[in-house]
Amino acid sequence: MSSSPPPSSAAASPSCPKKMIALRSSDGETFEIEEAAALQSKTLENMIDEDCAGTPIPLPNVTGKILAKVVEFCSKHAEPGVDDESLRAWDAEFVNVEQATVFDYILAANFLEIPTLLNLTCNVVADMIRGKTPDEIRKFFNIKSIFSPEEEEEVRRENHWAFE
Amino acid sequence: MGCCGDDDDDDREPPPRTPDLSPPPPSAAAASSSSSASAADDSTISPMNSHFSALACRDTLRLIFEKLPVPDLARATCVCRIWSSVASDRDMVTRAFAAPWRLKEVVGVPSSGSFWRDNGVGKFAISHRIKRGDSVASLAVKYSVQVMDIKRLNNMMSDHGIYPRERLLIPISNPDILIDSTCYIERDNHAREVAMLYPEGVRDIEISSLLKRTTSEQGKKRILDSLRRSMQVDDGTAQYYLSISDGDPRAALSEFSEDLRWERRVGLA
Numbered sequence: 001m002s003s004s005p006p007p008s009s010a011a012a013s014p015s016c017p018k019k020m021i022a023l024r025s026s027d028g029e030t031f032e033i034e035e036a037a038a039l040q041s042k043t044l045e046n047m048i049d050e051d052c053a054g055t056p057i058p059l060p061n062v063t064g065k066i067l068a069k070v071v072e073f074c075s076k077h078a079e080p081g082v083d084d085e086s087l088r089a090w091d092a093e094f095v096n097v098e099q100a101t102v103f104d105y106i107l108a109a110n111f112l113e114i115p116t117l118l119n120l121t122c123n124v125v126a127d128m129i130r131g132k133t134p135d136e137i138r139k140f141f142n143i144k145s146i147f148s149p150e151e152e153e154e155v156r157r158e159n160h161w162a163f164e
Numbered sequence: 165m166g167c168c169g170d171d172d173d174d175d176r177e178p179p180p181r182t183p184d185l186s187p188p189p190p191s192a193a194a195a196s197s198s199s200s201a202s203a204a205d206d207s208t209i210s211p212m213n214s215h216f217s218a219l220a221c222r223d224t225l226r227l228i229f230e231k232l233p234v235p236d237l238a239r240a241t242c243v244c245r246i247w248s249s250v251a252s253d254r255d256m257v258t259r260a261f262a263a264p265w266r267l268k269e270v271v272g273v274p275s276s277g278s279f280w281r282d283n284g285v286g287k288f289a290i291s292h293r294i295k296r297g298d299s300v301a302s303l304a305v306k307y308s309v310q311v312m313d314i315k316r317l318n319n320m321m322s323d324h325g326i327y328p329r330e331r332l333l334i335p336i337s338n339p340d341i342l343i344d345s346t347c348y349i350e351r352d353n354h355a356r357e358v359a360m361l362y363p364e365g366v367r368d369i370e371i372s373s374l375l376k377r378t379t380s381e382q383g384k385k386r387i388l389d390s391l392r393r394s395m396q397v398d399d400g401t402a403q404y405y406l407s408i409s410d411g412d413p414r415a416a417l418s419e420f421s422e423d424l425r426w427e428r429r430v431g432l433a
Contacts (some may be wrong), residue, residue, distance in 0.1 A: 003220050022217050059250070084212075084328045104218075106218045106224050106227075107218050107224070110218075110221075110223060110227075113179075122224070122227045122228045123233060126228050126231035129228070129236055129239075129240060134239050134243045138244070139218070141219060143216070143243060143244050143247075144244070145243060147244070155241060157278075159238040159239065159241050159242055159281050159333070160278070
């Protein structure tokens with residue numbers, strides 16, 4: 001193990017085995033993540049500096065509960081030698097959670113800029129939306145429509161194709 | 165991060181206050197009896213649930229909607245105001261419209277947003293410039309369509325010749341022709357707005373007549389306004405020059421400069 005960390009930590013650093021990055025959630029929990037996994041997040045990539053043993057990176061927008069799962073996701077996706085099919089199956093299990101959690105993943109993935117997680121979770125929500133009528137969508141996501149009756153009428157008229 | 169375009173509520177830690185999505189109208193639709201909505205929060209989406217800020221944030225909505233095909237995007241437009249706004253964005257509707265056909269681009273401004281809500285193959289047509297020797301029969305063979313379909317699309321009641329016309333519209337039989345193409349929004353012979361394909365590319369003359377034909381009332385007003393601003397004249401004068409140039413703003417501007425030059429020369433201005 002080399003005594004000093006390589007200057008550029010953005011690239012994979014073979015001389016510093018399993019360089020761990022510390023993250024702190026909004027509620028004060030600390031998590032450790034391998035650098036390779038952390039690099040899945042563009043936000044983290046930008047934040048990681050040259051100091052191998054740096055202080056934990058604070059993530060005020062993500063709770064411990066979600067951050068734990070995000071770390072799990074990134075670690076899995078940084079694992080070498082996982083074939084596409086089993087990764088897909090793992091992903092499917094990962095998002096097999098309740099609605100609220102999926103949305104929390106979306107927000108975390110958006111904030112941390114993790115394209116794989118963002119893509120996965122947005123697809124899940126898109127699947128929830130597909131095939132539903134606007135009323136069903138509102139009921140499903142508990143959304144209040146604040147259209148006035150006239151607006152609602154106009155919107156429906158413009159989109160009548162979708163109801164045929 | 166630039167999220168949550170509607171409001172500056174950045175707080176996403178639970179339990180957050182979900183952002184105000186729109187000012188509560190006096191006739192606030194307290195219709196849906198959502199379980200424990202606090203009285204003051206009638207205007208917000210599900211105030212008790214933190215995760216709904218993901219559904220009220222334009223960025224994330226955009227990412228989600230990008231995965232929806234045209235009919236689902238159309239239905240999403242009807243859900244609530246912010247969904248409607250994101251789902252009607254020009255880039256969004258163009259993407260959904262173009263995706264299944266792998267179009268490169270869609271040019272033009274439709275007269276109504278409903279144009280984007282149907283992207284079946286019947287929404288497209290080929291604009292074939294008539295050359296010597298063309299006949300309806302030969303074109304039917306060339307494009308692999310029925311003679312009847314060409315006649316119908318071009319309002320050809322009888323068997324009169326096609327030569328007085330400049331072009332014939334041809335329905336699409338092979339969708340592969342749309343791949344990587346540019347389509348122009350125009351009205352067909354039945355005044356329906358369609359996405360037109362020009363297999364030989366579009367010439368200048370066609371472009372300007374296209375501009376004229378696809379320009380809606382709003383578009384015309386915009387052209388008039390910008391002309392008036394560049395010429396620094398009143399509405400009536402701008403209107404006059406636009407009309408003598410057949411609606412072409414560039415020609416209008418050059419006519420105007422000509423006149424201005426003449427006026428200066430003879431000492432009138």
